[in-house]
Amino acid sequence: MSARRLLTLTGAVAVAAAGAVALATLTSASKPGALARISNHGRTVTFRSNALTRNLRIDEASLLAVRSGRAYYLLQTQNGPCGAVGRPDLPDTLAAAQCPQGHFPTAEHPVLDLSVYESATHDLGTVSLYRAEGITADGVSAVQFLRPDGTIAVTVPVSGNVYATTSVPTGPIAGVAALDRSGRRVWRSP
């Protein structure tokens, strides 16, 4: 082997090694954090075609959990992930869906709050909880619902990336917060 050929071969090996190291570093660095991933892959399901599912343009749907007579889904759509709920006794239909254009789950938005709020007064600004439920990233272990003065109205634990309860307190609710495993608040809205 000539010196020139040896030099070329050595250079090629060096470039390949550098590329491999760069790729490995990039993969490690770009791995989403606990607030930006959902590890519960659930069970693949198919929905009946109706006005809602046609609008969503679903590529893939997973049933994450069934809690208290409600089914929780993660949808992969052409506009990014969506969270959805339905009834387990009507497995091919959806009752509600939220599609935040790819902004879930992220470190800025690790919670998709599917809760329903209500008011029986005509004063804008006061609501109470009708039902508390939603989908979270891996890094969220509980979701808190807050009173207007910032005190905690109820804390709902997260299991399998889903929180849900119909046992909700009466009285005003003014915000939602997410806690990590250590009890540290990692997100709040508004």
Added chain:
Amino acid sequence: MTRVLLVLALCCVATVVALAQPSRASAGWCWPNCSTYGLLYVWTSSGNGCWYSGGEVCSGWSYWSLNGVTKTCYPGCDYWHQTPGQILYGFENSARIRGSFTRLPGTWFIHPSDVGMGGYIRAQVTEWQGTVSQINAAAAG
């Protein structure tokens, strides 16, 4: 002549009864219309007696089966991708208003059954907090 008058009277009664019935399946509602976005401020009103006198747009009364809202970043989302306004979207009847909140851009759908409502109701979107929301809302019956 009597027979003609009787037929005419029956037609009039049938017309009145038909007009008094709410539209069922083919009804639709869009705000501001079915092809563009509108700006929802805390003082905006669709002027048809919604639950809140300001900040809310609502459909007429009907047997709605779906409310869909598309929300954009306009006039600009912040660093956390949040729009300038938080909306409550859902339904209302004569006793209460129910729905879900969002401050993010995207598309949001809700059935009356999801908020424990049914029958003769209104679809609604309310500017809850913030400055403005650019939205298109549509309800199907």
